[in-house]
Every structure is written in C-alpha cells, then in structure tokens.
Amino acid sequence: MSNEVRAGARLRLAILVCLAAAAAGGQQAQQPEAAKPAEVRDASRVDPKEILTKTGTEMEAGAPVDPKSYKIGAEDVLGVYVWKEREFSGQYVVRPDGKITMQLVGELTAAGLTPEQFQARVAEALTKYLNQPQVIVSVLQVRSKRYFVSGEVNxxxxxxxxxPTTVLQALSSAGLREWANRKKIVIMRGAERIKFNYNDVIKGKKIEQNILLQDGDHIFVP
Known part of the structure; x- marks a missing residue:
C-alpha cells in the first residue's frame, strides 16, 4: 500500500473518531441535571418576622398597642398571620360575644386576652392541622375602647x-379653639360629671383633675 493511501486512511479514521466524540458529548450535554432535593425547614427555627412575608398577605400597620398588656375587646380588628398558611391568615373583627371564627378551627374567644395570649391560643388550636405553627397576632384597629371629645375643639x-391617656393629653391632641372656656371643661363619665380647669392644670395647680380617661368618657369643652 502506498504512502498516500495509508495517509488517507489515517485521516478518515481520525475524522470518524472526532465525529463520534462530538456526538457523545452532545448527548451528554442534553441530559438534564439531577433535581436537587427540596429544602426542608424546621418551622420551630423560623423567625416569626418571616411570617409577614411568607403568608402572601400584606400586613397593615397595627395600632400602637402593647401586645403584653392591651386587652382585646369587641369590635377590635385583629390581624392573624400564619407562616406559609394563607387559608388561616387574614383579618378578623371580634364579635360582640368576644369571639372570632377561623376556617377549620372554628370559634376562638379573643376578648379579655392580650394579643400575645390570643396568639398562643391560635397556635395551640392550629396544632390539630399544622406541625409547630408559627403565628403572629396584631391589633390592626382599636374599636372597643374609645373616648369622645366635643365642643370648642379643633x-x-x-x-x-x-x-393610657390623661385629660390634658386628650385636649392637647384635640386642640382648643381660641374662644374655648378653658376653666369649665367637663368630663362626663356615665352619670358622673368631673370638672377640669385647663388653666390651673397647665400651671401645675390642682393636677389631681388631670385624671386618666376611661372607655366611654366624654370630654366637653364649652
């Protein structure tokens, strides 16, 4: 066999080897990567703040209540947020009987409890359906406790x-009009009438008049 023939045979063999290698490489590149196992998280280690972003429900700014001391009452609007559980998360108005109704869970008494206490009650009720539920309860609107201001105020x-709010704080927030009679302000508490002299109190006199307001109090400025 001549040198030219042998050289041609070697060239054809080299080309075939290259084509075979390229085909094998293409098949390997087309194979999908093995799926990574899903990350499993222990709910007990989740920061409760994550609940606000994982529920899919935007959290409204809550009323500035102390979750350890404020007592929930009828007509208050509560926000209940459960991590990764949209069906249990939402807003609830406390009924006159002091209860709310949650899906699957049923009725839960909220009135008379602090937000933290009710949060624990919701979490306990959800253990029938969820493993270590992470819950946040906030008071979105305070409707159960109010005072009223009327008369010559802005x-x-x-x-x-x-x-906790004093009469002076309430009047400062309401703003007294220029012609208001500051000496004869009255706080109506049921059948009781409590006199309040604004001029004396701001001068440090008769400060016992500057009482803490109670639910239902009505301040009248003549």
Whole structure:
C-alpha cells in the first residue's frame, strides 16, 4: 500500500473518531441535571418576622398597642398571620360575644386576652392541622375602647383609647379653639360629671383633675 493511501486512511479514521466524540458529548450535554432535593425547614427555627412575608398577605400597620398588656375587646380588628398558611391568615373583627371564627378551627374567644395570649391560643388550636405553627397576632384597629371629645375643639369625635391617656393629653391632641372656656371643661363619665380647669392644670395647680380617661368618657369643652 502506498504512502498516500495509508495517509488517507489515517485521516478518515481520525475524522470518524472526532465525529463520534462530538456526538457523545452532545448527548451528554442534553441530559438534564439531577433535581436537587427540596429544602426542608424546621418551622420551630423560623423567625416569626418571616411570617409577614411568607403568608402572601400584606400586613397593615397595627395600632400602637402593647401586645403584653392591651386587652382585646369587641369590635377590635385583629390581624392573624400564619407562616406559609394563607387559608388561616387574614383579618378578623371580634364579635360582640368576644369571639372570632377561623376556617377549620372554628370559634376562638379573643376578648379579655392580650394579643400575645390570643396568639398562643391560635397556635395551640392550629396544632390539630399544622406541625409547630408559627403565628403572629396584631391589633390592626382599636374599636372597643374609645373616648369622645366635643365642643370648642379643633378635632372632635371619637378617639381610640389605645394607651393610657390623661385629660390634658386628650385636649392637647384635640386642640382648643381660641374662644374655648378653658376653666369649665367637663368630663362626663356615665352619670358622673368631673370638672377640669385647663388653666390651673397647665400651671401645675390642682393636677389631681388631670385624671386618666376611661372607655366611654366624654370630654366637653364649652
């Protein structure tokens, strides 16, 4: 066999080897990567703050209540948020009987409890359906406790009694009009009438008049 023939045979063999290698490489590239196992998270280690972003429900700004001391009442609007469980998350208005109704869970008494206490009650009720449920309860609107301001003020009407509030604080928020009679302000508490002299109190006199307001109090400025 001549040198030219042998060289041609070697060239054809090299080409066939290259084509075979390329085909094998293409098949290997087309094979999908093995799926990675899904990450399993222990719910007990989840930061409760994550609940706000995992429920798929935007959390409204809650009323500035102390979750350890504020007592939930009828007509308050509550936000209940359960991590990764949209069907249990949402807003609930406390009924006159002090209860709310949650899907599957049924009725739960909220009135008389602090947000933290009710949060624990919701979590306990959900253990029948979820493993270590992570729950946040917030008071979105305070409707159960209010005082009223009327008369010669800039802002009259009902005011949510969210935190301990004195008469002077309430009047400062409402704003007294220029012609208001500051010496004869009256706080109506049921059948009781409590006098309040604004001029004396701001001068540090008769400060015992500057009482803490109670639910249902009505401040009248003549």
């Amino acid at each position: 802002r009259s009407g009902p005011v949510a009694l969210v935190t």
